[in-house]
Amino acid sequence: MEQVGRARTLTAMPGAAGAAAVGLALSSPYWLPRALVALRVRVFAAVNGPEGVVVPNDRVGPEEFLRLYADPAADGRSRGAGLSDLFWYWLSPGPEVHQEHLEPGPRYAAVARTTNAILAGASTELSARAAACAARVLDELVPGDATLVRLRDLMMPVWAEFFHELVFHEPCPPAVRDLITGNARDVVDSLKNTRLRHMRRRERLTRHLLRRLAAGEVPHDLPAELPTDRDKAHYLQGTFFNTAVVQMSEAMAHLLLALAEHPRVQSRCRDRGADGGYDERYLGHVMNEALRRYPLFGIAHRITSARIETGGGVGYPAGTVLCFDYPAYHATGTDRPDDFDPGRWEHLSARDAHHIPFGVAANRPCPAWRLAPLVTRAVTHEVLDRFTLHSSVSHTRSIPHRAPCLLVRRGHQLPGHRLAAVRAFLRARDRWEDVGRSLLQLGLGTAMVLHARRLRPATTYFAHHDAQGRPLHPADAPGDTGAGGQDAARRCPYPH
Numbered sequence: 001m002e003q004v005g006r007a008r009t010l011t012a013m014p015g016a017a018g019a020a021a022v023g024l025a026l027s028s029p030y031w032l033p034r035a036l037v038a039l040r041v042r043v044f045a046a047v048n049g050p051e052g053v054v055v056p057n058d059r060v061g062p063e064e065f066l067r068l069y070a071d072p073a074a075d076g077r078s079r080g081a082g083l084s085d086l087f088w089y090w091l092s093p094g095p096e097v098h099q100e101h102l103e104p105g106p107r108y109a110a111v112a113r114t115t116n117a118i119l120a121g122a123s124t125e126l127s128a129r130a131a132a133c134a135a136r137v138l139d140e141l142v143p144g145d146a147t148l149v150r151l152r153d154l155m156m157p158v159w160a161e162f163f164h165e166l167v168f169h170e171p172c173p174p175a176v177r178d179l180i181t182g183n184a185r186d187v188v189d190s191l192k193n194t195r196l197r198h199m200r201r202r203e204r205l206t207r208h209l210l211r212r213l214a215a216g217e218v219p220h221d222l223p224a225e226l227p228t229d230r231d232k233a234h235y236l237q238g239t240f241f242n243t244a245v246v247q248m249s250e251a252m253a254h255l256l257l258a259l260a261e262h263p264r265v266q267s268r269c270r271d272r273g274a275d276g277g278y279d280e281r282y283l284g285h286v287m288n289e290a291l292r293r294y295p296l297f298g299i300a301h302r303i304t305s306a307r308i309e310t311g312g313g314v315g316y317p318a319g320t321v322l323c324f325d326y327p328a329y330h331a332t333g334t335d336r337p338d339d340f341d342p343g344r345w346e347h348l349s350a351r352d353a354h355h356i357p358f359g360v361a362a363n364r365p366c367p368a369w370r371l372a373p374l375v376t377r378a379v380t381h382e383v384l385d386r387f388t389l390h391s392s393v394s395h396t397r398s399i400p401h402r403a404p405c406l407l408v409r410r411g412h413q414l415p416g417h418r419l420a421a422v423r424a425f426l427r428a429r430d431r432w433e434d435v436g437r438s439l440l441q442l443g444l445g446t447a448m449v450l451h452a453r454r455l456r457p458a459t460t461y462f463a464h465h466d467a468q469g470r471p472l473h474p475a476d477a478p479g480d481t482g483a484g485g486q487d488a489a490r491r492c493p494y495p496h
């Protein structure tokens, strides 16, 4: 009896185990990506060491968060934070002259002034320029009546052309547009761990910028505090052909994906009123809501240069890495923070809301805080004038799928059943891509974190330079071609 019983159990086991395995595999799109992301975060923390103090937290509420962010002693950017090696690795080449990474002082002030000057201009002119770039790119890249696109990829050439025009005051040739989008894609994909970084691709753009600088073809006064042409090329590349192109493409991808997934919001943004104009106020609410719900920065960090007391017995000593958590801060101060609800802005002013999409005015805010909303609005109108947007994919802040979407030309009708089929296809493909992508991200992310830890770009730089980029050792000084110079070349990897 016992034997029969055991035999029955044994034959039943594979069936049960098999069913469980099949169930596990089929349900993997629902749990595996999340588990892998959590594992990646743990791997990063293990390799990088403690991450610093994340605020808001139990002791630092939303009001205190803003005071802490604006504190004059929360001013260090790179030196002394383990995180910096990783950011410098991803934003290479030239992370040592990227505005985001410069320590406060005359060099930072000169670079920030130059960026502001390049981004300045009359609103109508900037909007018209952005609209023209969008019109050209959309007409070139989306010729059909119904086209599946990834919104981030579609937006990159728009912003490559736009920022090329701002920097060079002339249209962007197709080959240069490819160089810029190749560079920007490489940076953002490696940041999201969906691809390894390819320095050769990025250096092709650096060489192009060096040629233009040597030919005197950059119509701006670039900071004397960046002494070499290579420094200047890296500054232009990092700020305008990496950060600007990436941030604008990501912001547009979030906004357009949200419109694709909220058809009523989309119609209201597209439809013209009785006076023939758009409801610009409502579009403003939608843009605010997209940046609230999907802030481009997950965390911005500062290294404290002196002790900061936050009251209630809480204080942070000099050298603390403060990590300002944007999604957590944005989620406070409003009801149902996880909903995408532009209507909340009817009774919530950007001033009163816990809303800092461009950082805080007192502490190195984004230099594009005025330009970005202007040009986003102009490009959104160009898209909505041409297409109806449909999507059903997941929408997360990190948006690693690059926002798959169906664009249907306005005036062209797609039968309801075909639209439903496309939406079902997008949803299913997204789920399964997520499984493969999260495995890839775990592998590539780990490889890059280990590589960055080996190279230690920020730590190495500050072993040889002060906070203003001046060599610490005579042997590291520029122009030293003697034995000391060769020795310096061996010791310090940063060209002067």
Ligand code: HEM
Pocket (backbone or CB within 6 Å): 099, 100, 101, 112, 115, 119, 239, 240, 243, 244, 245, 247, 248, 251, 291, 296, 297, 300, 301, 356, 357, 358, 359, 360, 363, 364, 365, 366, 367, 368, 372, 373
């Ligand atoms: C919608 C688009 C954008 C958003 C939401 C955004 C957001 C931000 C945020 C939150 C910060 C501050 C982070 C901190 O406190 O450390 C920042 C900094 C910065 N952003 Fe943007 N950004 C956008 C577009 C741009 C563009 C178009 C540029 C073009 C140059 C740009 C260049 C920079 C630079 C250089 C910094 C560093 C500022 C400094 O440290 O002085 N951003 N951005």
